[in-house]
Amino acid sequence: MVKRKTCIICMLWVIILIIVATSLTLYKYQKYHTHTHQVETKIIVKPSKCEKNETVKYIFNLVHWRETLAKHQTLSKKNQTLWCKIPDDLRLISTAIFRLYDIRNHTHLPCSMIYSSNNTLEDIKCKNNGQISRRSNDDSTDNQAEFTCRHGSTLDLFINKSADYSYPSIIADALHPLPDSLYINILNNKYRSCNTMWGFKLNHESISYYPSTTDPQKSNLFDVTFGYDRSIHEFIPHPWLYSYIEHIKFTPQRLSMQQVMNNKVQINSIKHSDIYWTNQPANSNGQNKRTSVSYVKSSILWMNSNCQTKSQRTQYMRRLMKFIDVDNYGTCGPSILPLPEHVIKIQGSANRTLNDLATYNSAAGKLALAKEYLFTIAIENSLTYDYITEKLWQPLAIGSVPVYLGAPNIHDWLPCQTDCIIDLNKFKTPKDAAMHITQVASNRTLYESYHKWRDQPVSKKFQNILSYFTTMENYNLECILCGMSKQVDQNKDPKEYKKKILKTIGRF
Ligand SMILES: *[C@@H]1O[C@H](CO)[C@@H](O)[C@H](O)[C@H]1NC(C)=O
Ligand SMILES: *[C@@H]1O[C@H](CO)[C@@H](O)[C@H](O)[C@H]1NC(C)=O
Ligand SMILES: *[C@@H]1O[C@H](CO)[C@@H](O)[C@H](O)[C@H]1NC(C)=O
Ligand SMILES: *[C@@H]1O[C@H](CO)[C@@H](O)[C@H](O)[C@H]1NC(C)=O
Ligand SMILES: *[C@@H]1O[C@H](CO)[C@@H](O)[C@H](O)[C@H]1NC(C)=O
Ligand SMILES: *[C@@H]1O[C@H](CO)[C@@H](O)[C@H](O)[C@H]1NC(C)=O
Ligand SMILES: *[C@@H]1O[C@H](CO)[C@@H](O)[C@H](O)[C@H]1NC(C)=O
Numbered sequence: 001m002v003k004r005k006t007c008i009i010c011m012l013w014v015i016i017l018i019i020v021a022t023s024l025t026l027y028k029y030q031k032y033h034t035h036t037h038q039v040e041t042k043i044i045v046k047p048s049k050c051e052k053n054e055t056v057k058y059i060f061n062l063v064h065w066r067e068t069l070a071k072h073q074t075l076s077k078k079n080q081t082l083w084c085k086i087p088d089d090l091r092l093i094s095t096a097i098f099r100l101y102d103i104r105n106h107t108h109l110p111c112s113m114i115y116s117s118n119n120t121l122e123d124i125k126c127k128n129n130g131q132i133s134r135r136s137n138d139d140s141t142d143n144q145a146e147f148t149c150r151h152g153s154t155l156d157l158f159i160n161k162s163a164d165y166s167y168p169s170i171i172a173d174a175l176h177p178l179p180d181s182l183y184i185n186i187l188n189n190k191y192r193s194c195n196t197m198w199g200f201k202l203n204h205e206s207i208s209y210y211p212s213t214t215d216p217q218k219s220n221l222f223d224v225t226f227g228y229d230r231s232i233h234e235f236i237p238h239p240w241l242y243s244y245i246e247h248i249k250f251t252p253q254r255l256s257m258q259q260v261m262n263n264k265v266q267i268n269s270i271k272h273s274d275i276y277w278t279n280q281p282a283n284s285n286g287q288n289k290r291t292s293v294s295y296v297k298s299s300i301l302w303m304n305s306n307c308q309t310k311s312q313r314t315q316y317m318r319r320l321m322k323f324i325d326v327d328n329y330g331t332c333g334p335s336i337l338p339l340p341e342h343v344i345k346i347q348g349s350a351n352r353t354l355n356d357l358a359t360y361n362s363a364a365g366k367l368a369l370a371k372e373y374l375f376t377i378a379i380e381n382s383l384t385y386d387y388i389t390e391k392l393w394q395p396l397a398i399g400s401v402p403v404y405l406g407a408p409n410i411h412d413w414l415p416c417q418t419d420c421i422i423d424l425n426k427f428k429t430p431k432d433a434a435m436h437i438t439q440v441a442s443n444r445t446l447y448e449s450y451h452k453w454r455d456q457p458v459s460k461k462f463q464n465i466l467s468y469f470t471t472m473e474n475y476n477l478e479c480i481l482c483g484m485s486k487q488v489d490q491n492k493d494p495k496e497y498k499k500k501i502l503k504t505i506g507r508f
Contacts (some may be wrong), residue, residue, distance in 0.1 A: 016467075050193070061148060062100075062170065063172075098183060126478070199223060202227035203226065208384050303366050319429075320430040347364050371399075384407060417458075
């Protein structure tokens with residue numbers, strides 16, 4: 001009886017599963033067809049066998065191309081650039097690249113962007129295992145270069161010299177959409193040899209700013225990807241962390257709890273000699289009362305200049321500032337304060353202007369400010385897995401507790417075994433977060449617990465991060481691409497080569 005009942009239930013399950021599976025397949029089919037209908041491009045698959053045995057491998061870098069053009073456009077105003085007519089056999093590719101960057105005049109380019117020379121090509125010495133060969137004095141025998149990879153952005157790398165000439169490998173410009181007209185119709189279908197490898201690298205913004213790179217039609221064109229998100233990318237480039245690493249990993253440069261506390265300024269209050277700064281509740285309009293009382297710092301620093309972000313951080317801060325006093329030295333949101341003179345001096349100017357691009361150092365200014373604050377707002381421009389920037393690392397390095405909203409998996413990245421950030425994700429509302437911050441700010445023991453980690457070893461997870469990037473430092477995208485191209489020349493599987501490298505580096 002029981003068995004029969006179970007069987008009826010299990011048959012029902014089977015029927016439900018069949019229905020679900022069928023509708024999923026139909027949905028996928030429909031989606032696929034709408035998709036391909038829009039794309040209407042055919043990817044030509046090149047033969048997998050080829051023997052070229054080139055001693056030097058070339059890489060054409062579209063990011064480099066864009067940056068070089070921008071540089072020349074500034075220079076050309078000063079009449080310092082020599083322009084050349086683009087040769088006819090390069091018009092196909094140059095027109096497609098120009099279209100990508102929305103440039104009208106495609107008859108001329110600075111001559112140094114058309115014709116290669118030792119000045120326009122960078123030699124990168126590589127080892128057969130895919131590592132960069134460094135001319136360091138530590139271990140000379142182990143650092144022998146085994147092949148050269150030449151990296152540049154001159155168009156003549158595409159000139160079809162002979163039938164057995166290989167086209168260069170490509171580093172894509174992920175900053176711009178990956179249009180079919182360039183990437184599929186031109187680069188893939190006309191300028192891809194059997195040993196041409198493609199790579200792309202996201203090493204500035206999060207993937208959420210580059211939606212076109214997650215389109216499977218396009219991402220399948222790439223042989224190697226570098227980016228922050230471990231669930232998507234194979235190799236993780238040096239994250240923002242690395243500018244501050246010496247001040248975060250256990251070294252003499254890391255500030256101890258005592259040093260951090262010495263940098264905080266106590267307020268003169270007989271009653272609360274232990275309270276550093278008071279958080280004055282803001283009035284209901286979100287205006288603080290700083291004008292009516294003698295100048296008292298709040299405990300929280302906020303300093304952002306990119307105000308419209310996917311994370312909507314300005315909106316979050318507007319709400320938070322209704323419940324807690326914040327010193328706002330950025331350019332977003334309410335109650336903006338002028339930068340103190342000493343900070344202007346440290347960062348080179350009050351704000352970035354064209355004339356001081358080279359000397360302006362906003363990071364130095366922010367560090368000088370954050371050092372004195374109990375807390376520093378650290379809200380990323382996008383709330384994306386593994387995307388963690390200087391906004392977190394600067395306050396951690398200088399001894400201010402980050403009030404963090406960003407990567408949902410932030411705890412995978414923290415160096416501390418005890419608390420070291422205020423995680424805004426843990427509070428239902430900005431009001432709840434404000435109440436918690438007020439509590440921590442007014443209890444020295446509690447506040448100091450956020451700096452306990454400074455006198456302890458870093459977390460196990462963080463040790464794994466350090467060891468990953470120590471190994472990763474021996475590799476770069478160029479040597480991996482060139483190394484894979486060489487594998488094809490020898491009729492070996494470039495994917496196996498890449499797998500071996502990935503295995504050597506490991507994961508974290
Ligand atoms: C290329 O090199 C491989 C291994 O070094 C060799 O077996 C092959 O004969 C070479 N091919 C050509 C065309 O030189
Ligand atoms: C720019 O360079 C051209 C040729 O090199 C020269 O004839 C012209 O006078 C220069 N213009 C200025 C403003 O220097
Ligand atoms: C394109 O730019 C070059 C160099 O600046 C100039 O000589 C040429 O006349 C321009 N062509 C068009 C169609 O504007
Ligand atoms: C350019 O560099 C190559 C090697 O990278 C070297 O053999 C060659 O002599 C250089 N040419 C000039 C003109 O410096
Ligand atoms: C390159 O040369 C080969 C053979 O000479 C030819 O078949 C091919 O169409 C050429 N490719 C381009 C892009 O001109
Ligand atoms: C930059 O600072 C100057 C004063 O130092 C000010 O006049 C100007 O408006 C500021 N520019 C911006 C974009 O904030
Ligand atoms: C301050 O925080 C510590 C640690 O959380 C706690 O034990 C203590 O009771 C708090 N003191 C006050 C006055 O709330």
